[in-house]
Amino acid sequence: MNPKLFFLILLFMASFLILTSADNPPPLVASPQTQAELAAAFFERLQTNKEPKLLTFDLFTPEVDTAFLSPDGSRAVIWLALRDNYGRILATEPGLVVAQLTKTGWQVILPGDTGWEETLSSLPAGMLPLEKMAAPEQPEMDSVAIADVYTGYYLPFVAGTSRWLEGSISHFQYIPELGYPSCTAEFCRYAFDFTDEEHFPLVAAKTGTVYATRDSCSNGNTGCTNYIVLQNANEGTYQIYLHLAYGTIPDKLTNGRLVQRGEYIGDSDDTGYSTSNHVHFMVTNSVWVGGDGYYWGRSVEINFADVPINNGIPRTCYEVTSFPIYDGAHDCIGNRNDPRNPANDWFLSGNVGAYPPSGTLSRPAAGITVASGSNPLMDVTANVSDDVRVSAAQLSARLNGQWVEVGPRVTSQASAGVFDWDVNLCNIGPLNGPLEVALTVWDHEGTKVPNLSPRTILVDHACPPPASQMAPAGTFDSTALRLNWQLLDAGIGVNSYQVQWRSNPGIWDASNILTFPKTQFSSWFAGQPGGNYLFRVRAVDLNGQLEPWPAGDVGEISVTLPVTCNGDTFEADDSISQAKPIGLDVPVQHSLCGVGNQDWVYLDLQAGEYYRVVMQSVSGGAAVKMSAYGNNETNLLTTVQSNGIGQGTVLLFNAATTDRYFLKIEPFPIYLSGTEAVYSIEVSNVALTYLPFVAR
Known part of the structure; x- marks a missing residue:
């Protein structure tokens, strides 16, 4: 072309545009x-x-x-x-x-x-806006025959994600006080507005070719509409997506390019004739561009393959309860009695992403041993890729036979295509031994691909051990004392406690370990008169992991036991010949003063009667062995003993003849003694009752 002629043409076009704008x-x-x-x-x-x-x-x-x-x-x-x-x-027009x-x-x-x-x-x-203007006399239309209902469409967001349907037939309802209709049934009979609290990614509802795009309008710009239009030439239709966000349509989506169903096409926004963030989606059998440069057309009926109601036609609960029924669509998802309830009208997509993300774990390596009780953190590194971008990564673990996502879902890449983060294995549970792990990734559209790059690692006690400590002991004028301990940190959970003791001087001996259930925090201990004892405690977790003993050879508490004691008022009563009388149903108290000290009592009883002797520990951890005798020390009738330090016991015997009977009470263990090691006994006559045996 002649350069001068070309210049004149450009000058004419520029002048025309200026005059038009004026x-x-x-x-x-x-x-x-x-x-x-x-x-x-x-x-x-x-x-x-x-x-x-x-x-x-x-x-x-x-x-x-x-x-x-x-x-x-x-x-x-x-x-x-x-x-x-x-x-x-409402996010709509x-x-x-x-x-x-x-x-x-x-x-x-x-x-x-x-x-x-x-x-x-x-x-x-x-x-x-175009929505309020008449159609041109000759809109662009395909020559293909028009169908009654078009099928093969899916919701325009990725499978597994849900969006709120703001409206469909609401567009053309006549409510003049609210400024409606926002467009006529001619254009919007089959239009759908989907929204969410934030911008959300859009994917192609059906495979098509790019017809037109624009994403140069700034977000929220009321005078400029971003859009993408896909053409389905084989059925004579156009997919129109309006109100897109600035700069989100991929550069590769140029006119004429084939777009697969489920392929990312941009993000929703509020550009143009819109009140809030949403996408206006409709399929048309015609298309034209308006004065502000976005596309419009006459909508045609479509069915969504992944909409479970109304044969694939989405409706809101407000629409089916407030407006006439169109196209037989009378169902909604939610509570019809509360039509605007925020829990209503959420539609779950089945539009599988066309290009799912991928990834591999580079750390932890298969077979590696991770965690060591004191450090529950495991370093995780993943290499990822996607046609748009990978938006998140998370570790998966097989627990109780099921894959579950564990640890944080990471959304920031350490470098291009690399996620690097720590997972606290202790937060997952009481892990110890082999553990299967894998990678789960999400792309920008929301497509989730689970359990990539699986491998087995070894966990050496995922959690730090629990922590416990001795508390001050309860002491008395007695060779028995009350040990106390407390839990400082349960870790993954406590299974039991171990209390170890030793004489001072002396050495810690494994045979001197007392084991207690996780619910017990106190116990009696009896030692030799005048002895000095050291004590320490450790907790055992659910995996059998032991809390370390305190550093060094020291104990957490030290106790010196008394050497001497003062006898009770019944002394001397240390032999059968010194036995003191005791009446029926009259409790009396004695102390266990002196190692191996014996207390003897007697009472005259009637033949054929049964008698019960109840011993109770009053103080100082008193515990005893009781023996019942006939009229002399060689005639032993029965013997019982306390089940532990500080515990009582009961003795039952029969007086075969009318005679004098004796009771011998001695400390158990033999070295338990002290002024405050006090017990009481009470003898009573009892009548035995036998229940009949019933065989079934």
């Missing part, structure tokens, strides 16, 4: 003050509206989202957002009303008012 300057976003005036005028109009209020107002409260002014400032287009009875802004500036202020015109259509058509170019 004829149709873009609408102005109203200032905060003007928006406040418009909001006041709108609500004043609602108050004076003679039409009865709809049930809708019980669930929704309108508020001004934004407003645009004509170049001369005389007219305004007001976008209305709706806040539901749970305080949540806004309602729309118009205001005219008069001498007395702004006058609001609602849909359905006389002259509404004329008012819209008279607005300067660019003030209305």
